[in-house]
Amino acid sequence: MRAFFAVLILGLAAIVTPSPARAQDPLDTTRSMIEAQIKAFLQDDSEKAYSYAAPGIKAAYPDKNLFFAMVKKSYEPVYHPGNYAFGRSRSIDNGAMIYHEVLISGRDGKDWTAIYQVIRQPDGGYKIGGVQILPDTESKGI
Template structure:
């Protein structure tokens, strides 16, 4: 009879452990891209993007140009701190990142990631939200 509680605990702990490893892997992908952007390493930053993103921007130079122009707080910042993450129904991860841009403005970046056909996590999108009370 004592085996049941231990077995139940293992069954219940299994999904949480998988979720934690998925979140850690997703953070690693975001960190690789963030570090690559800080070095202007367009190819490594581009490699972290999902195929659908790479289809929109067919080479690394176009991709980094888009990030530089449309995601400036991600491209250049004073701080980049991982926050909460959650699993999504589409078998992906949403990871929040607190960013302070190069001008001292606070942002939240909401990254979405999915596991690619090759088993690697890739970034499918990033939504930037300016902190309340900041000017446009």
């Protein structure tokens, strides 16, 4: 009988004891980061938006205001999307590089596809290394 209670207590302890924290899925992590940057653009928060840029982007645009001006001029659908949704994602080399497709309806009514390239940094975190936007010329209907 004592053995039964010992097993029962150990079993309950295993259920109640929290499991070690699991590393968050890189696809979820990077998707959340892209969404945070889009929200920063929508709030005209240049400092926060710039914080998600990879070192290569920061080397090309060493000032948050230059970066923000470039995004406003060349990436209007990303800068102020009407609506957006995440499409496909792809992880390369065990998460060293991740691509996310973001489907955007611009405020002007045009549809776009933004392909985000996200790069794992030496500290294990991720930064946005680039975005390619393509006009969506074929309506898929609703």
